[in-house]
Amino acid sequence: MAGRRRRLSTRHALAVVPGALLGVGALYVPDRVENLAGPATPVAFLVAVAGGLALSVGYATFLSGPLGDEGGSYRHFSRTWRSRALGFLLVWPKPAAYAAIVALLAQYLAAALSLPASDRLVALAVLGALLVAHLAGPAVVGRLGLVVSGGFTLFLVGLLLAGLVEVVPGNFDPLLPTPSLREQPVLSLGRATLVALFGFVGFEAVTGLTGAVRSPTETLPRALLSGVAAAGLLAAAMAFVTLGVIPWSRLMFAQAPFVDAAAAGLDVDVDVLLRPGIVGGALAALVAFSWAPTRALADLGEVVPPLAHTNRFGAPDVACVAVFGLAAALVFVDAVFVGLFLALPGLLVLYAAHGLTAAALPVVNPDLYDASAFRPSPRLLAIAGLSAAGIAGLMLWQALTLDPAVVLGYTRVGPAVAGTAGDRLVRGPMESAVPALVGWETLGLLVYVAARDYREEAGVELEPLTRF
Template structure:
């Protein structure tokens, strides 16, 4: 059975998949725990998260140009730093982004239905998204393109409602009274969750046409658009709700839009639901590709390396991811999922920065200083995440290390 994927994605597809991953649950949910950590200082946290994301994006783009195959930093770490570093990156990505999938499904349900229905609806969303992805990557890109277009239009409605609704007070957005450095740093770690989709296309490098040029351009373009969008939305929502009210709402963007224009609240709820679905659509595909790469090397069960003979997608891996996410949405909570996701993904990008730092001049596109700052930024943000997220993350990381040790020590069948 063939395990090779088909190159079907162009630059615009890559940018849209990156945007679809970033303007999902992060934009519609991450502001709440960030406001709880830092109040209005979340804007400083957003700036910090954006800078670390930029460093990571340049590292990912530089590496993807040299190693245009599925797996992202799992592949880059193995090639540049050794098998163990690659494995740790891949394991962190899979566990962190599986938590992201759960957060996105829960966000979609939170904006769409009353609280009593949210968990079963979230599970149904995961099942539908998995089924769409199993039909092939071009359908994933087309569906994400449509969702992104609708969400961007509805976000314009949100901003106009906040500005023109008569409830905005810009002083609420810029007040930093009582905000400490630790809180700002923690908000940056939580808000990094919202940026972590920018390099999704790097994990799909085996399906991109002309990957050496396309992947770096797509990553930087998608991240730039998202940074501007996040800043505008953050200031708008803070100006209406203020940090205290923002820290205690499950649907912050919908509440802000409805404060001045009540009719805008259901419109933004539609946007939140669609955005989270779009992010989930792209993310399940990305996790499937990293799982595929790890299974090819024997770091995960090899049956996950199967590629569908017609649709050319890693169908076993995507089914497994969908099943795990369904379980998570039935037992986890949104804030915990965001913190745990940030833990895994920040460590993943720490390995990416270290790998990019080791590249020679022939493959270097950005100065080493950016990779060094990205590495330090990732580790420092992890250290300031909520302690429960760090403890659970370390335990799950230890499980992954133990699994590989046992697998490597097992006798090889003749």
């Protein structure tokens, strides 16, 4: 991308991470975690921060090297293992997974706005407006994200400070109030941490800014690691304030736990804070998540050349139209739940594979490893990568054993999984998530073969996989 199009800076990249990792679900912290850890819930959130950083280290290593200038996970896989087919098939579910999440959030925002028009029409208008922003170039989306994500983060910090003055230390005594918590504290905390880790789904959305930020090999790793740590610590602090204001035994009666706690500190009705919080959180998450599918699909343009096309503003126009077209189609035919069957399994397989790839990088492709500025020792990178693969594997196990409505409820888009969409998601993984993942990968294999034939007929030559 031409230098004149690299208009985004560190602050724009930093805005993507909290937008993805906080979003509307932050208003409901520590929902679904407190049942497992009791008053010790903030500890589970703190431990989860270490897991989030383990997931991020491999991405930061790749982003700090030659691949950080142009390209995301597809190039990480294909250049490390020197296999375009492997890279394509591992990344193929990502655009569809995020397109479904974007469609879900658009529907949720439409319902929250309560405009005179139908929710479906408003959701389609939101998707259309976001598409126009993307087509106008990365600078437009980056600045929009900075405004909505920055504003929402400040909103959360304000609520945090308001609730902090109402914290009652006695709410944490005893820290383990039930027999099950006292008898198996480590197991209970481990289960709670696993649920809290679902709040880090979407952390890699910032990789979508490759090619749009200045000094990407410095900016993106810094934004990724610091953003993940900051968002995780903020969530832990929010959990602490929530349980410090609302006794654990009464937390089940809270409408939106964190907002309820802040409302007590401000002495206002919960609805006064909840509605603007939902709108702000949904907007921040929409903009942040929209980077991931559009740029991931454009990255696959090396294999499917039309996807790599960019307009005069530097936007991957074909990829953007394809992603938002898919999201709009899901909304229009009322089939968002179908796309959501693929969302978590597809992303968690990607995270697990990326962790293994990062762990193997110094051995499999030492030249690429040596070219990275952020370069943990081979042993440390192996520990981080294998930890990331293990964490993603445990989360994937949850996604393949529990119904999609439950595991999506663990994520920051959980509040949006409600009503008819939530009802349709309640079904066994073997009849929903597994067929969705297998079916989509089968389609991806067909696309890959067709694209290979297209390249041969068009005489398109690909650069050697040994080049970075």
